[in-house]
Amino acid sequence: GDSVTQMEGPVTLSEEAFLTINCTYTATGYPSLFWYVQYPGEGLQLLLKATKADDKGSNKGFEATYRKETTSFHLEKGSVQVSDSAVYFCALITGGFKTIFGAGTRLFVKA
Amino acid sequence: EAGVTQFPSHSVIEKGQTVTLRCDPISGHDNLYWYRRVMGKEIKFLLHFVKESKQDESGMPNNRFLAERTGGTYSTLKVQPAELEDSGVYFCASSQELAGTYNEQFFGPGTRLTVL
Numbered sequence: 001g002d003s004v005t006q007m008e009g010p011v012t013l014s015e016e017a018f019l020t021i022n023c024t025y026t027a028t029g030y031p032s033l034f035w036y037v038q039y040p041g042e043g044l045q046l047l048l049k050a051t052k053a054d055d056k057g058s059n060k061g062f063e064a065t066y067r068k069e070t071t072s073f074h075l076e077k078g079s080v081q082v083s084d085s086a087v088y089f090c091a092l093i094t095g096g097f098k099t100i101f102g103a104g105t106r107l108f109v110k111a
Numbered sequence: 112e113a114g115v116t117q118f119p120s121h122s123v124i125e126k127g128q129t130v131t132l133r134c135d136p137i138s139g140h141d142n143l144y145w146y147r148r149v150m151g152k153e154i155k156f157l158l159h160f161v162k163e164s165k166q167d168e169s170g171m172p173n174n175r176f177l178a179e180r181t182g183g184t185y186s187t188l189k190v191q192p193a194e195l196e197d198s199g200v201y202f203c204a205s206s207q208e209l210a211g212t213y214n215e216q217f218f219g220p221g222t223r224l225t226v227l
Contacts, residue, residue, distance in 0.1 A: 004153070036218070043115070043220035044154075044202060089154065097142060097206070098167065099216060101154040 002027045006090045006102035013080055014110050021075040021105045023064075023090035031092040033057075033066050033073040034099070038087045047075075047088070085109045113137070115219035117203050123225045129191040132222045136185070136205030142166075143186050144206075144216060145178060149199035160186060161208070193226045200224070 006023040013019060025031065035047040035057070048057030053068035062077045073090060090102040116135045124130050136143045145157040157176070158168040162183035171178070175194070180186040190197055200223050204216040 041220075044204075044218035046215065046217075049215075091154075097144070097159050097216075098156045098170075099144075099146070099154075099204075100156070101146075103153040104148075104151070 002031070002092065002094055002100045004090050004092055004100055004102035006088075006105055008103070009087075009106040010108055011105060012108045012110065015082055016079045017109075019075070019077040019080045019084075019107070021088055021090075021107070023073045023075065023102060025071050025073065025090075025092050027071075027092055027094045027100075029094045031094040033064070034091045034093075035062070035064055035073070035075050036089040036091060036101075038089070038104075040086070044089070080107070080109045082109045082111050115203055115205050115217050117201075117219040117222050119222060120220065121223045121225070123227065124193055125227050126195055127192045129189065130193055130224060132188045132190075132201050132203075132224070134186045134188070134203030134219060136203070137217055139207065140205035140217075141183070141208040142206040142216075143180060144204040145186070145188055146170075146202045146204065147199050148202070148221075149196070154202065157188075190224070193224075195226050198224055198226045 003026045032051045034049045036044045037047045048059040050057040050066035056065045087104045089104045118133045143160040148154045156170040159166045160180045177189045200221040202221045204218045206216045
């Protein structure tokens with residue numbers, strides 16, 4: 001069945017460091033891909049999305065490119081801030097309404 | 112515009128007791144979904160309502176879980192009797208009905224359920 005695999009955390013970085021969180025997927029058909037973020041004490045928020053191959057989603061300095069050839073959707077940010085500390089979930093939808101999530105990656109950013 | 116709300120934010124119950132979680136979707140959203148995250152693992156789909164009808168309940172773990180959406184507005188998820196393995200965070204989401212396009216799902220803050 002469809003699945004999402006993302007790097008295990010926690011990831012600990014210093015402020016202004018470069019961030020990469022790897023995400024790969026297995027899916028039938030042509031999925032739409034998403035990154036969600038959960039800040040402490042809050043719900044899930046859609047961070048960015050890409051609906052077809054080679055699309056780049058971007059928001060708040062974060063970017064991810066839909067790579068069909070490598071079935072990947074890695075999340076990147078050039079310079080993280082303390083306020084980026086959160087749990088990040090990679091996810092996909094194929095065909096229906098059901099969202100398939102990865103296990104989540106916790107990011108800690110130190111000042 | 113109010114987002115998806117869930118109540119309670121946290122519930123602690125003993126094994127064998129009953130708990131009912133509530134979700135209020137964004138007004139006008141016909142689609143409502145329940146998901147849960149257990150033990151820090153991935154968030155898993157439980158079921159999907161379109162208005163008051165269950166469209167897909169393939170993720171419901173067993174018959175101790177009962178979801179309802181009377182009148183097609185808010186939804187409840189009842190766990191009876193609760194077991195230890197039911198502990199986790201239960202998320203609700205809603206989306207508009209937009210034929211032919213991807214329906215962005217808006218998530219609530221979740222209900223953290225602890226079964227002792």
